[in-house]
Amino acid sequence: MKALTWQGVDKLSVEQVPDPGLRNDHDAIVKVTRSVACGSDLHLLGGYIPFMRQGDVLGHEFLGEIIEIGPEVRRHRVGDRVVVSSFIACGHCWYCDRDEYSLCDNTNTNPAITETLWGHAPGGCFGYSHAMGGNAGSHAEYIRVPFADVGAFSVPEAVSDERAVFASDSAATGWMGADLGGVRPGDVVAVWGAGAVGQLAARASLLLGAERVIVIDRYDYRLQQVEKYVGAEAVNYERGDVATELRERSGGRGPDVCIEAVGMEAHSPGPQFAYDQLKQRLRLQSDRPIAVREAVHACRKGGSVFILGVFAGMVDKFPLGAMMNKGLTVRGAQMHGQRYIPMLLERMADGDLITEHLATHVMPLDDAPEGYQIFKDKKDNCVRPVFLPN
């Protein structure tokens, strides 16, 4: 079959690779209909997460049709149109019992890597390096889905492929940031990053009752989407001081909940960007935490900061004093898709949650390397490329 493969730092190519097959009784094989490029893939592409091998298939946000099931699959049949959670969960461990599916104990086949790096191993993920299990990704004609009863969800007829595909990861991640960040009715929420996850975190915050939601980015075309499709306010950090804006817009208190949806390659017009980039290039720190620092500093006393952006290792100049003295709650997580996807699909069917505008570049899988280049360079008003493998 055809698949988009990682060939080295900043090198992608579409190659012929072996078809996936059933390996466990709970597996299903899905014919991929749509597969979305994610901002976190850029960390893999850029070599910031050094656990990729030449030939690894990228992609973790996808939708498709089940074409084969293992003997223990009960909830699905061949022909089902499904959206699949990017994180793989067994549904039976202590973490899955508590709806913390991305922390699953049994789905990372290489737990030693992340256990050594982070103390304990999260679950496996599609197309996200050998640190996350080395599972083949979804930028391919077919994909093996382990524990299909737990991670694959039938899409209601009322929801189009174009909309549903974002339930796989972006919408679930965004919703989790607002939910576990503790957004309550009446809150002021600030979201760093106006990509798909940031927009959907902002939308989730509004649907959870936030009074005012402010999204921060540097790209006007993304901020225009925030205003038009999300119904939130927009701040361009290149044209003003974010801390001042947030203080003014929250009556001097600071936002109740700050959601960071940027990750380890954050930018800033200030000198801290040069500092972080230099340290990152010299391998003195692995991640650039600029948005996290801003969020911790801007958040109101006793407020909550939720880190949705992907980080891999160590950061420098974390404002621990602000966190401690302001009594903040700082949380983060990879996304617990299985917890949210059924609800998200219902909201998509009801029209509460729209996502089609995020798919700015829809293209055949053959054009995926070019799609990633456009995405990486933020050219042509790109928010997310979506690939059509079949």
Added chain:
Amino acid sequence: MGRAARTLIFATACGAGAVATRAVLNRRSPRRAGAREDARHQRWHTITVNRDIAEVTTGDRLPQPLADLSGVEVRFRPAPGDRGTEIAVRLLAGEPAGAATIRNRVAGDDPRYAVRRALRETRSLLETGDVLLPDAPATTRRTIRNTPLEHATRHGREEGLL
């Protein structure tokens, strides 16, 4: 005997310091080069399984694949707060130390490898009835640069902090 009664007796035994322990000695392996007799190098490798202790310790048999380990001592006890059962394993011959650790790991025959793999696979089998296999056939190619990562993934369930 009912599950509650079995658990109670087990918990009492733990309280008395006589933690339910099963030594698997029948296929005891010879002492490895570099292994230390020092008790500090007989650490327990411990994992928690999301199953009641009565489901984990059925009869006198150890759950698979723990039963296949040789030269080890295995201990079970209820995890606090209804978190299931803690399974602990230690190598009777002790752990490799110093240069032996590096030598064994490079050669791929560190005795802790079998213990870690057995603990992880036992948990998966008890919780899900299965052990997740990696994708195959692989889509990757072998390169010199990828050799360390390939080694790490070959021992993905055998290395780590467990």
